[in-house]
Amino acid sequence: MRYEIIERAGQWIVECDGLEIARHVQQDAALELVSKRLRTSGQERASLAVRFEKPAV
Secondary structure, three states, rough: OOEEEEEEEOOOEEOOOOOEEEEEHHHHHHHHHHHHHHHHOOOOEEEEEEEOOOOOO
């Protein structure tokens, strides 16, 4: 299972194995969703990446 949280246009997009599963306004909510899913998945291995949007110049 590969989770990714991506900051884009003021939203936090949560993806699992390349598929979008949720969008949140706050980073904490996105992280909480992933942590709940990891606790209940029963999977022994998982990865999590967080990507941030480049700041506007």
